[in-house]
Each structure stands twice: as structure tokens, then as C-alpha cells.
Amino acid sequence: MMNRRTFLYGATALSGAMILPISGGAAPDSRPFSYEALVDRAREMSQRSYVPPLRPAPEVVDQIDYARHGELVFRTDRAMFSGQPGTGAEKGYPLEFFPLGKYATKRVRMFVVDNGRASEVLYTPDLFDMPADNPARQLPSNAGFAGFRLQEWYAEADWNRQDWVAFQGASYFRAIGADGQYGLSARGILIDAAVAGLPEEFPDFREFYIEQQPGAAPDTPVTICALLDGLSVTGAYRFRITRGLDRSKGVIMEIEARVFLRKSVSRLGLIPLTSMFWYGEYGKGRMQDWRPEVHDSDGLAMWAGSGERIWRPLNNPDQTSVSAFGDENPHGFGLLQRDRNFDHYLDGVFYDRRPSLWVEPIKPLGRGSVQLLEIPTDDEIHDNIGAFWVPEAPVEKGNSYDLHYRLYWQSDEPFPATNIAQTVATRIGRGGQPGHPRPADVYHFAVEFDRPSVLTKLPYGVFPEVVVSASRGEISRLFAEPVPNGNVWRGNFDLKLAPGELADLRMYLALDGEPLTETWLYQFQS
Template sequence: MHMTTSVERRRFLKSIAAAGLILPGMSIYQHALAEVPGLDLGAGQPFDFADLIARAKSMAQAAYEPPVAPNPEIVGRIDYDTHGKLHYKRDHSPFSDGSGTYPVTFFHLGMYFAKPVHMYLLEDGTAREVIYKPDYFDMPADSIARQLPENSGFAGFRLHEELSRDDWKTQDWAAFLGASYFRAIGDEGQYGLSARGIAVNTATSQPEEFPDFRQFFIEPAKNAEDPVTIYALLDGPSITGAYKFLLYRGQGVTMDIEKHLFVRRDIERLGIAPLTSMFWYSEQNKSFRFDWRPEVHDSDGLELWTGSGERIWRQLNNPETIRASAFADHNPRGFGLMQRDRDVKNYLDGVRYHRRPSLWVEPQENWNDGAVQLIEIPTDDEIHDNIAAFWVPNAPAKAGNSYQFKYRLHWQAHNPFPVAELAKATSTRMGRGGEPGTNRPKDEVKFSVEFEGDVLGTLAYGEFPEIVVSTSRGEITRTKIEPIMDTRIWRAAFDLKAAGTDPVDLRMYLKRGDAPLSETWMFQHLPALGNQHQG
């Protein structure tokens, strides 16, 4: 059996010490009698969030030291299949003895999660590291993972349902795994899109960076109404940070996040409260024989609630090249990547896309001037996260800058702040311009947007809303609105004539008199791609 040499071990210890990953006065060789059944815990050390913030600030003033796998040759051989056979034993779960409401289990290192993350249990201001041991995992007798040394670290962790539930051992509701990624289930009980601690240079001229959560400090909830408190230390080539998460398990999951960021070197695009999702196709961009399912996506649109109070719905695209859209704002009230289509018949898939959560960001303080930016990346399969949305402050992110943000994440099926007085856009469809039975113009595209909402039921018999539609280029013709028979849906349609292949930004809403009846529908039409779909 291959063992890590003393030289390799010293190199590993030196690397995490240089990065500030050992608490002051702590030695990872120190062990005390475990107070958690079956766990080997390090010596107790005082912990304070203010100290974690100070440590992140200090790290930003030093050169970046990347995390080092304890034995790269072994970790690199723990492939997808091998990793899938490594299961954390539930009888080693912290807080499963009743000291907390929600037990914790840990993810093993592997080829795709090779960077060690150090886990600490926190209670009454004292932190104790969970020392990795292969014995914590059910693994085949011949698994290469058995050759990793103790204290190799973990890849991440997850929170299980409360102990009072008979199924807590098999059901979890939040997980932190990989770089600064984390996710939670919504009120439909399903995982879907992810959030990140930070986004650095996404879709820019510089290579994108993926800073890592290097340490987690987990403080249990004493009852189901209390939050699980998570502190995290972030480190990357261009930025460091200290985070505090309050995780509430209620109707879906709610997370209060406070983060302190310190820029180590200039960043071209700094994304705050980043959301990451997948959009392959929906009813508006599916090609003939594209795939057998009607729709495949974790999210179908970006929803915005601007500082001025406007509600906007931007249907997502799967473009032919990377697209970045910016929605300038001052003190936004919220934004989110949403899964509006909840009809199982529109997916016909065993992976429950109709139950994937929406994720809404609610700022808890003024964010001043900036923009919600939407990044859309081409994909030809559902296995790739190709959508990102985040807040970008107006001022450049220069080395030496520091930031503090507070916001709340709502993981649930729908927007937590609905407006009954406004109808919502629920479907976007495209087709040939012109009218049935006529000689259809080949250079025009028809857009049909379906609106639903109780407010539309207040229209008098024979009363029709007014369409207000505009385009960044080209000509709008044949606007029309009509109720769809035997439904509570109104269809707003128009034709667009726009030469060339440059993108066209469309905007539309319904109104009655001077008052809006609907949110603002926005769409970026990609003529070249649209022609392929129509062909």
C-alpha cells in the first residue's frame, strides 16, 4: 500500500499553514477525547467571526497559496464511479446524538473534488476540527481511497433532515460541495440550481476563477425553528472572504448571508450573490428532433424587481455564442433565476424538472449602483450549467478593495414577493410571421407571449388590454391580443422584421389606461439561431 511520505506530509501541512488555514495555536496533531461518538476531533480552540474576517483580510495581503491535495496521485484516481461508492456512515454524523437538530455528513475527496476542505464543529465559541479517517466511510475493501492519510480533509458537507423524521438518514436539504458552490432544496423537495460564494471573471477576457471555501465552522440548530449557523473562509487567486450563513429549514430553505470580501488583485467582473443554473431548451427554442422531451431546464427565466419597483421577466436563451446582458439598477429589491413552468407534462422526465427550486436574492441593505448581469453560454446537453446571474457593482474591483454584503436567499418554487396586481408571462413562443392562409413573409418572425393572472379576470366583457412593445432594432408589426378559449390566459402577439444577424432586444407589457396590467416581458432574439430553429 502506497503511503504519503513524510516530505509530502510536511509539504501539505506547510501549504495549509501558509494559507492561514490553521487556527492560531492549533496543531492538527493535537487530539482530545472525542465527544461525538465515533469521531476523532482536534483540540478545542476559540472562534470568533471577527477573527475570521481579520484572517481573510490578512490573507489578501499575501501571495496566494493554492490548496494541495494530501496525495494527488491517489485523489486523482478516485473517479466518478469510485467516488459514488464512498458513503459517509450515518452513525458518525455530528449532532445525530441529539446535540443538534440537523445531523451533518461529509463528502469524500475525489478526482472532481480534489481540494481538501477542513471541517470544524462549533459550540459556545469553541471550534474543534473533524479529523478525516477512512473509517468514517463505507467503502469497498479494495478502494484506492483507503490509501489516503488521516486528516486529508473532506470535499464538502450536507445537512440532513431533523432527527425526528424517520427518513433523516436518506434525506438532506442543503449541501456545500466544490469551490464555493452550495445548494438547497425548495418547497417541492428537490435540488436544482446552485449558488456560489463569489463569481470572478465569468465570461470575460480573463480566465474565470473559482475560489474555494477552505474551512467551514458548523454550529448546530438547537431546535427546528433555529438556524444552522455556518462560517466559511474563502480563498482564491484574486480574492479572499469571510462568510456567515444562517440556514433555516422551513417552507423550502432560507439562507441569510453576510460576507466580507478582500480583493487580492484586480478583477474584471466581480459577481455578488451569484446563481448558476442550466437551460437547454423550452417551448420557444426547441428544434425539430432536438430531443424527445418537450423541455429541459433547471430555470426558464431571470426575474427582476428593480429599485424603482418595476417587475421584469427575461426569458432565458441557449445562444450560439456566449452572451452577457446587463440590467442597470440602483438599490435593487431582488432578482432570481426562476423555474416558472411547473407542469409535469411539459417535461415528461424522471428527474423532476417541474419540481426544481427557484432561487431569489433579496438584498438586506442598499447595494447602490450596479447591474444584475445575466450570462448565457451555449450548451448541447443538460449536464452543463450554462446560465449565471449576479450583481456587479459599478466601481471597478481593484486590488486592495474590500466589500461587505448582506442578502437573503429564498429556495422555493415561486417568487417570495408576488404581485397580485400584475399578470405574469408564462410562455414565449416563436414562429413564422404573417397570418394563416396568407403568403407568409420569410423575413419576419412572430412572437406569442402568454400572460396569466387574476388581474386579467377583472377586465369587462369585450375589454382588451393594450400592448406596449418596443425593439432595439427592426420593425414591429401585426400586434394582437386575445384571450385563449377555455383558459384564463391572454396571448399577446406581434411580428418582428429585423435584417441581419445581430441580437434584437425586445420589451413588452400590457396596460389598461395608464396602469400596467403585467410585468415587463423581455427577450433577446438571436436571428441566426432563430432561423435554424425554424428551418
């Protein structure tokens, strides 16, 4: 997993230089481009030895530390697709580039595609406002960039930048949601995360090919193709990204990818999502900071192939943990931020506005498991959560994977169940009978569910059944109760668990044997 601050700041070459003058005019050199040709190239690269990406002028790049990097501001008058005089492009989503720096040292090549031909954009210092003494002025013309971002639709002469999607660092990318905030990230591939004795591998998007349709409407997708390369894997990706002017829809990405294995790997994570969870309304972290909750996501939601809806609250564990949820052709999964109450965070960085990210497989995924990676953290600057799909079959050299899926960067999952209630809170405290001595090895769980159209139909005086199971320990004191002043029902139970033991818990509310809620899963250590 990657340090969040590094990500925020932080190739197999085509023969011949391709230079696209940002000031406009015909490119002196361009060549045919297609996604299909990129797939062929990735397949051919997988048959050859890995060549690490170029790290231009390391003695210069090392001087561009956090402070000096912050001095490099992309000039709005040089942004392509801004419709501004001299940029040589129609209005669209203005394109800006991230420069190299101490925390983003690898060259990433950028190409703009027009009518099936690709032309390269080269680094020049005049693309940025920078002090005369900034070391970035010493970078060579073939330095490339660290990544790129797209700004909101250019509409007025006084265009003001507000980016909504960014690609930077390894194969990481992210987008804002309906509330205009960045939060969690996605990436192209995950290799050997949390495998004992093996370092995690971070393949890179080495080249990007960016295409916008001249004069198109704001809801026309931006097409971005990317070449992936790493020690164990190569790949070609095509993103069709839709923003539009209706901000309530967030950002939707339709992604096709062909992935080829150079080497066998122990854990292949397809469609990986990456987030941060320090603590919520439960957990030990509540005493480490003054804020009530600190997280970009609060749970993993799954819509199983069987139709079951599952909610797994996130943990900040004492040691790295990987949970696997076996499935066949799931309808979707995602890391969500369900708690949208500012008073539950009290933080000006607006954790209540962070996007949820939902995966919708368009091509069936087959047999495998959604896996949840949870890594201990003592601060909010680290991405310590991962969710991804792992195929059931062994991942061996020569394997290839054909993926087609959508990512929804929105406030909630795009296809919520309408016939069952959602989990809205998980609360944990001391167990035992009130008014009596509380035993040290008994814990009380109170899980709240909300969906007025379902739970308010219960006849007066009728209480749901609390259906609970645990892999370890003893369950007692099961009861359901309505929460005053709302449409929320709470399922309660006690768990007796020996010190240091780990239990996997499963619970839902039912009436006459039929589920009223999604299935709540939790991993608890005493």
C-alpha cells in the first residue's frame, strides 16, 4: 500500500520523438494509435524481460522536495482543451500535467490522440509558473511528467481550475464524487500485497494516450488509454470517463483492460480499490484523536452472485489482516462512505463528503473472492485499506486476463437494494446485564439498520428476529429494538470471547425467516 502523502505528490519507449506544440499548430511528428495496437504491444512486452522506467536527472529531481514541488504551478493559459487562445484545442476538460519531483521520480510519457494519431507532449519549464531558481528548470526535455489531471469544463473567460480526476503514482488514479471531494483511490493492478516473505510490487502506468472530441458536449466521455508495465505483469487499459455538468452523478469510468503475466504471482488483485480507515464510532482509535471519526471509507459493500447484500465495517487492526469472501460472478462490490453527517467528523477536510467507489463488472468475473486488506495505522496520512478481486485459479506465468467493468465515484452505491435495510452504524461496548457487574470478557454489539420503506412496515408490537453466528465465542442477550426519533432498528447481542481470540461475526434482522436487512459481517479481536 502507498503513503497517501507520497501519492498526492507523487517505459518501453516508442522510437522517435513526438512533439506536440502546446502553443498550437500541426505536430511535427505523430503516428497511428489504437487501443488494439496497445494491447498487442503489452502482450509482446510480456514475453521480454522487464526494463525499469527511466528516472531522468536524479540529481536534479532529488532537489525538488515537497516545498520546491509546491512552487511548480501549471499555467492555465497553456492547458490543452481549455479553448484559450494559443492552445490549439477546442473547449473541453482542460488538461494539466504533474511535474517530476523527489516523491515522483519516474518518467511517464504523455500523448494526445487526434483522429487516430498520437503526438507526444514534452516537458518544458515554461508550462509552469516557477521561481527562477527552482531546480525543475534543469530537467531535460525528455524528462516527461509524473502524471496528469483534468479540470472542470471550461466555460468562461475567467476559467478557474478545479480538477476532478487525476492519475499519478504507479497505477493509482482517483476522482471526485458528487460532493466535489477527493478521497479514496483506485489502481490498475495489485501484486503480492500482504504476502509473507514477499515485497509488494507496484507496476506503473508508463504511457498515457488522452483523447477528447473537439466541440463535444460535457457529458461526452474522455478516452484515456494507458500502458502498464511491471516486474511481473504488463497490460493495456482503456478508460472512458464521464463527468458531465450534473455534479450529483459524480464520475463514472468504463474500463477495459488486458493483463498479461510475465511471472507467476502469489496474490493477484484485479480491480483494486485503496482507502484510509483510522477509526469510526467503534474501535480503539477513538482515544487517539479529538475527532469523533476519521476515515475516507467506513465499510466494504458486496452484492454477491447469489443476490445477498453484505456490509463489512472496516477495521484498523493490530496486525495486517486479509479477509476473503468467496463468490462466483458477483454483481458488484465497493468501498463506501455511508456516514454523511458532518457532526460525526467535525473536520474542515470534509470526510463526510468523500466519495464512495463501486465496482460493476460488465464482463463476469467467474469464480474467486473479494478480498479485504486491512493494515494497522496510527494516522490518517496512510492508505491502509484495500479491496480487490482475486481469481480462484492459480496465477501463473503466461496467464492473461480480459476485464471490462465500471467504476462509480458517487455518494452511495449506484444499485442499492430496495427491499432490505442498510447498515448505518456499528457500536461496540462492554457486555453483560445493566445494573450488574460487567465481565471483562463479554462485549456488546449494537448494529443499526435504516430503510424506512422496509422497517416502518412492521406491525406495531412486532419485533424482528436477530440472527447471529460467530466463529468463536458464545452469543447471548439477542434482541432487536427501534431507535427513538427515527426509522432505525438496532440489532443487539453479547459475545463472550477469551482474551486475544479472533471471531468472525455474522448478523441480520429477519421476520418470518425472511431477511429484513443486509448481512452485517465483522471481524473482532478481544
